[in-house]
Structures are given as C-alpha cells and as structure tokens.
Amino acid sequence: MSDPRPELLPEILTRRAGAEPGRTAYVFLDDTGAEATTLTYRELHERALAVAAELESRCVPGDRAALVFPQCPEFIIAYFGCLYAGVIAVPLNPPRRNRIQDATGSIMRDCAPAAVLTLDMFVAPLRAALEPLCTASHWLAVDGMASAAVDFEPRRAAPAEVAFLQYTSGSTGAPKGVMVTHGNLVANEEMIRQGFGHSRDSTVVGWAPFFHDQGLIGNVLQPLYVGTTAILMSPVAFIRRPLLWLSTISRYRAHTSGGPNFAFEACVARAAAGPLPELDLGSWRVAFNGAEPIRPETLERFAETFAPHGFDPGAWYPCYGLAEATLLVSGGTPGRGPRLLEVDAEALGARRYVPATGTRSKTLVGCGQVLPGETVRIADPATGETCPPDRVGEIWVSGGQVAQGYWRNPSATAQTFRAAGEYLRTGDLGLLVDGELYVVGRAKDMVIIRGRNYYPQDIEQTVQASHPALRAGACAAFAIPAPAGEQLVVVQEIRRDAAADPAEVLGAIRAAVVAEHELAPADVVLAAPDQVQRTSSGKIRRSAVRTRYLAREVAPWLPRSDDLTEAQRS
Missing domain, CATH: 2.30.38.10 (Luciferase; Domain 3)
Structure with a gap:
C-alpha cells in the first residue's frame, strides 16, 4: 500500500544527496559574475546535518531561529538545518550600512527567536544590535560548524507542521509572519514545476533576495525540488549591473529566470545608456514577471531591445x-x-x-x-x-x-x-x-474620491511620465481625509542628477493628472531621493509613505541655486 503522505523537502534533499551526491545544486557568483563557490547535494545535506545537530542541542522543535545572512551558501545550509531539526526558520533582511530596518526589529519582537543564525563575522555586531529586540539565547555562526562525522537523523516532519515563517513585505501595513507548512511548500513547488514546465535540465538563474518568497521558494527551493541547478547572484550585483543578469542567463543557458517588472525596465535603461555585452538569450524559455504591477510597455520595450540578442517574446x-x-x-x-x-x-x-x-x-x-x-x-x-x-x-x-x-x-x-x-x-x-x-x-490602496475609484498605480505612472526630472519607480499616490471628503496626494522623488525648475515640474505633474484622470491633486510633494519606501520586491509602500506624509517626515527635494529662476532666487 502506497504512503499517501507526500515526500517533503528535507526528504527530497536526503534522497538526492544519496542518489546524486556529486551533482551541483547551487552555483554562487560574486559581484563580477565569477563563480565564487558551489554546493553539491552531499555538501548541502552534510552541512545542514551539522546545523541541525547544533540546533537540537540548544532548541526544541517549534522554536524559531532567525536567519540573517547576505546572499550566500550558508543561508541555504541554515534553512535546511532548521528543517532537519524541526526548528522554524525565519529569514530576515540583513542590516544595511550597519542599520537595522524597522521591519526587522518588528519581526524579531513578533517571532521571539530562540536562536540567531548568521556568519561568524556578523555574530558580534548583530548581537549588539538585535539583542535588545529579542529573547534569543543562542547566536550561532554557520560557517564555523564542521560537517565531518555528524551523527544526526533528520526529524521526520508532518505535512501540517510549520516549516518556516515568511514575513510579508509590509506594503500595506506592519509585517506579519505567514506560517508556511511543509505541505504548503511541496504543493506550491509542484504547481511551479507544472506551470513553468520544469525538469532536471531546466537551469534557473536568480538574484532575488533569499529572505523574499520569490528568492527562496522560486530560485532556491524549486531547483532542488526538480533536481536542477540554480545559478545565484546577489541583489546588489543586479542593482549595480542589471545586464550582468542577462549575461549570466546567456552564459549558463538558463531555462528560467525573472523578477519584478522594474528589473526588466532596468535592463532596458542600461542598454540605452551604452554598448551591450555579447548575449545569446535563445535558451530563455520562462521569463517570469511578477511581484509588482506588470506594464505592457515594459514587455514591449524589453522584447524590442533584446530580440536581436535571441530573446523570444513567447518566453514572457x-x-x-x-x-x-x-x-x-x-x-x-x-x-x-x-x-x-x-x-x-x-x-x-x-x-x-x-x-x-x-x-x-x-x-x-x-x-x-x-x-x-x-x-x-x-x-x-x-x-x-x-x-x-x-x-x-x-x-x-x-x-x-x-x-x-x-x-x-x-x-x-x-x-x-x-x-x-x-x-x-x-x-x-x-x-x-x-x-x-x-x-x-x-483594495487597501484604492483612492476613492467623490465616489469614484482610482487605481494608484495608474496615477503614479502618469506622474512619472510627465517630466524627465522625475525618478522612475519612486512615486506614491494615496488619499487623505479632508473636511470635504478624501483628497489625492502625490509624493514623487526627483532624480539625483536632475536640474529643473520646481514650479515647472509641479505644473507638469498637475496638468498630466488632470488631463489623464480628470482629478486635481490636493498636494504634490517633490521629494528627495530615497523618500518613497519600497518593499524588497519593489512594491511601493503607499501606506508607509502616507504615514510619513501626515507626520510631515517626507524630506523635500532642494534644487540647486542655479536651477532656480531669478524671481525664485530673489
């Protein structure tokens, strides 16, 4: 009689480590695109066992472990170590410029981890920064755990048990911990396999951060589920050099790769700015676009730009x-x-x-x-x-x-x-x-004024196209209460290198919104760079911008004196 219980991810990794121990599961690239390190199924399995043994000696099943890593093999090792030990993994956005994000502090307080897993070089600074925010008793360096001769039997989980907490991006409020079970994981991985047409030969290239569901479920766990190889870049490498992503797809003959809409826009913008590297995108069969509104003009511009380099619009x-x-x-x-x-x-x-x-x-x-x-x-x-x-x-x-x-x-x-x-x-x-x-x-972002519904992303698109000084992907449109009813407010960042007359920019924005939407904004704020918050997947955090606007915390753009007219200077 067959076992109706599905094979869960810890068991899939164990099976692959036994059947194909030398097969490469993951290739990690450095910020230049060179191969930095690889992980085979055996290496991942054995190092995850070492993490699991360490966790079992310090935690009990159901405890939470915060995973705070850059884009590195140790994150994946720590994640499977948690699955093997029955400890609930909590992937976190690593600190940037030694600053702990507000969302990270909120998550630490909410999940109350018993342990924090990271790299040896980060243990001391993370402990100093995060210890006041949580009750963690154990601060563990995964890169210091030896995998030799580990005698540990992975815990057999039930499909209904929570595997990890995926905290929401907070685009409409405070982050909340989504309880993803082992059964949820294999159910969705099977949907992805069927939907994307994956097999063990479907190489995946990805750069999305591991603490985000697209990076973890799509770029890390799906390749392991189907038995293929993943080529992994860092988000920083992509942001700095978008075309390195396409070069990697070309070099490794990737079947699947993708990201939010802004990623494809970034490639088009960079291609327009200078010569393209040698590319052959003919292997790219699934160019997935998700996580934020998908723009038809983005699909068209990207296809026009990269069709001469082998991109097939049918791959969208x-x-x-x-x-x-x-x-x-x-x-x-x-x-x-x-x-x-x-x-x-x-x-x-x-x-x-x-x-x-x-x-x-x-x-x-x-x-x-x-x-x-x-x-x-x-x-x-x-x-x-x-x-x-x-x-x-x-x-x-x-x-x-x-x-x-x-x-x-x-x-x-x-x-x-x-x-x-x-x-x-x-x-x-x-x-x-x-x-x-x-x-x-x-639904929560809908702007409703005088009984009419407006989709904020439509207004934002109109605003960003109204003047060349405006920064793409950095606009938030939202409603605020007023005595006569809801009113529209627009907060739009100015490009760092912009030289423009503020009155001209404001006039262009207001005219465009009135012409396109028959709606007059009550206020338009020209904001300094980095004032419009986005989630890790690129979504505009409109509720957060609205809160800062109402608290008068949005820093305005200050034009250079030579951008002003004589009348404005006087």
Missing part, C-alpha cells in the same frame, strides 16, 4: 502570487507569451469590465491561468458573493499551497485566511476573462 511569463499562498497562484503556458486585454478606463474605475471602444482605454496584462490543485474566485469584498464576469472583485484563493495563517495573530488569520470558511482573501482586485487572471490593483 507574467504571473501572480503572494506569500500567503506560499508563492505562486497563477501563471501562463511556457512559449505562449503574454495575454493583453484592452478595457475602458472609466468603467474599470467603477469596477466594471467593458472592452475598450473610445480613447480612454487601459491595457491590462494577464497573469496566467488558475493552476491545477487550487480554486480562484473573484468575490465582492463587501458581501463575499462571486462577482459576475464583468465585475472587478477581490481575488480569493484556496488550495494546498495556501498557508496556515499568521503567526500568533488569530484575528488577522480569521479575517484573511477563512473567507467562506476556506478561502484566502488576497486583498488584490482582479478579473477572470476567458480563464485568464488580470490583477488591477490593491
């Missing part, structure tokens, strides 16, 4: 997911390319789908179909009733990949994960048209 793979569903919810068919839907913009503002007929149209990019093993409903957020096909509603999801809930937060769990008893309320608004899911915005 727009997709949709969220941490509460482990990672992936919907995706296309490899080789099909994107589905575009032309809709009437005014009707969309009233949450209705009407095919575009006039001049005020909007192009929506489809995020693929509902995948096997799940159910997706478009529901009225107020009543929970299923919406008619021509109505925008909230995307509700059920299936084996939907997580258990939020860590020690029963009220938020009941509100988000128990809709109609079994559905996850994603908080995202969308449509299902001919089996394709189209995501149109966040």
Whole structure:
C-alpha cells in the first residue's frame, strides 16, 4: 500500500544527496559574475546535518531561529538545518550600512527567536544590535560548524507542521509572519514545476533576495525540488549591473529566470545608456514577471531591445502570487507569451469590465491561468458573493499551497485566511476573462474620491511620465481625509542628477493628472531621493509613505541655486 503522505523537502534533499551526491545544486557568483563557490547535494545535506545537530542541542522543535545572512551558501545550509531539526526558520533582511530596518526589529519582537543564525563575522555586531529586540539565547555562526562525522537523523516532519515563517513585505501595513507548512511548500513547488514546465535540465538563474518568497521558494527551493541547478547572484550585483543578469542567463543557458517588472525596465535603461555585452538569450524559455504591477510597455520595450540578442517574446511569463499562498497562484503556458486585454478606463474605475471602444482605454496584462490543485474566485469584498464576469472583485484563493495563517495573530488569520470558511482573501482586485487572471490593483490602496475609484498605480505612472526630472519607480499616490471628503496626494522623488525648475515640474505633474484622470491633486510633494519606501520586491509602500506624509517626515527635494529662476532666487 502506497504512503499517501507526500515526500517533503528535507526528504527530497536526503534522497538526492544519496542518489546524486556529486551533482551541483547551487552555483554562487560574486559581484563580477565569477563563480565564487558551489554546493553539491552531499555538501548541502552534510552541512545542514551539522546545523541541525547544533540546533537540537540548544532548541526544541517549534522554536524559531532567525536567519540573517547576505546572499550566500550558508543561508541555504541554515534553512535546511532548521528543517532537519524541526526548528522554524525565519529569514530576515540583513542590516544595511550597519542599520537595522524597522521591519526587522518588528519581526524579531513578533517571532521571539530562540536562536540567531548568521556568519561568524556578523555574530558580534548583530548581537549588539538585535539583542535588545529579542529573547534569543543562542547566536550561532554557520560557517564555523564542521560537517565531518555528524551523527544526526533528520526529524521526520508532518505535512501540517510549520516549516518556516515568511514575513510579508509590509506594503500595506506592519509585517506579519505567514506560517508556511511543509505541505504548503511541496504543493506550491509542484504547481511551479507544472506551470513553468520544469525538469532536471531546466537551469534557473536568480538574484532575488533569499529572505523574499520569490528568492527562496522560486530560485532556491524549486531547483532542488526538480533536481536542477540554480545559478545565484546577489541583489546588489543586479542593482549595480542589471545586464550582468542577462549575461549570466546567456552564459549558463538558463531555462528560467525573472523578477519584478522594474528589473526588466532596468535592463532596458542600461542598454540605452551604452554598448551591450555579447548575449545569446535563445535558451530563455520562462521569463517570469511578477511581484509588482506588470506594464505592457515594459514587455514591449524589453522584447524590442533584446530580440536581436535571441530573446523570444513567447518566453514572457507574467504571473501572480503572494506569500500567503506560499508563492505562486497563477501563471501562463511556457512559449505562449503574454495575454493583453484592452478595457475602458472609466468603467474599470467603477469596477466594471467593458472592452475598450473610445480613447480612454487601459491595457491590462494577464497573469496566467488558475493552476491545477487550487480554486480562484473573484468575490465582492463587501458581501463575499462571486462577482459576475464583468465585475472587478477581490481575488480569493484556496488550495494546498495556501498557508496556515499568521503567526500568533488569530484575528488577522480569521479575517484573511477563512473567507467562506476556506478561502484566502488576497486583498488584490482582479478579473477572470476567458480563464485568464488580470490583477488591477490593491483594495487597501484604492483612492476613492467623490465616489469614484482610482487605481494608484495608474496615477503614479502618469506622474512619472510627465517630466524627465522625475525618478522612475519612486512615486506614491494615496488619499487623505479632508473636511470635504478624501483628497489625492502625490509624493514623487526627483532624480539625483536632475536640474529643473520646481514650479515647472509641479505644473507638469498637475496638468498630466488632470488631463489623464480628470482629478486635481490636493498636494504634490517633490521629494528627495530615497523618500518613497519600497518593499524588497519593489512594491511601493503607499501606506508607509502616507504615514510619513501626515507626520510631515517626507524630506523635500532642494534644487540647486542655479536651477532656480531669478524671481525664485530673489
């Protein structure tokens, strides 16, 4: 009689280490693109056993362990060490410039880790910075743990046990710990395998941070699940040299690679600025685009720029997911390319789908179909009733990949994960048209003025295109209360190298918003660089910017004196 229990990730790694001990699981590149180190299945398994043995001697199953690492092999070793020991891993954003992010402090207080795992060089500074924020008793350096002759039997987990906490990015509020079980992991990894068409020959290239669900579930765990090799870069390397990402895809003949929409925009911008390296992107079969709104013009510009270098527009793979569903919810068919839907913009503002007929149209990019093993409903957020096909509603999801809930937060769990008893309320608004899911915005971010709905990302796109001095991807549009009702506020960063007249820029923004949306902003703030917060996946944290705006904490842009007119200087 066969065992109905699925094979979980710790068992998959153990099996691969026994069957293919010398096969390369991961290749790590340095910031120049050179190979820095590799991990075979045997090396990963044996080093994870050493971590597990150390954890077992200090913790009990169910304890939390914070994982604070740069993009390095030790993160993966520590993660599987936690799975082997039954300790709940909590991936964290490592400090930048010796500064602990507010979200990191919030997570440490919320999860109350018994141990902190990191590299030897970071133990002392991390302990000094984080010890006041948590109750951790053990600060362990994974790179100092020897794997030789470790006699440890990995703990056999149940599918319903929590494997790790994936803290939300906080785009609409404080981070919450999503309880991802062992069963959720293998359910979603199987959905990704089928959706992306993966096999053991489907090399993956990735740069997304490991503490983010796209980096961990997609770029680290999916390759191990299917038995292929992952080529891993650091996020810093990508930000500094976007075209190094494409060179890596070309060099390693990658089948799958992707990121948020801004990553593809960055490549187009860098290509326009100078000569391109020698590229052959013909192997790239799944160019996934997800984690933030997908722009049709981005898909077009990228394809036009890189088609001469072998990029096939059919490789576009727009997709949709969220941490509460482990990672992936919907995706296309490899080789099909994107589905575009032309809709009437005014009707969309009233949450209705009407095919575009006039001049005020909007192009929506489809995020693929509902995948096997799940159910997706478009529901009225107020009543929970299923919406008619021509109505925008909230995307509700059920299936084996939907997580258990939020860590020690029963009220938020009941509100988000128990809709109609079994559905996850994603908080995202969308449509299902001919089996394709189209995501149109966040319910909590919706700007509602005089009874009309405005999608903030549409306003932000209009603003950023209104003047060349404005920084791309650094605009937040939101509503604030006023005696006469809600009013629109726009906070937009200015480029670091910009030389512009503030009055001219403000005028351009206001004129563009009025012309495109028939809406006059109550306030437009020209902000200094780095004032518009984003999540690790590139989403605008509108609620955080709104909070800082109301507290008068947004630093304004100060133009150079030679940018001002004579009248302004006087």
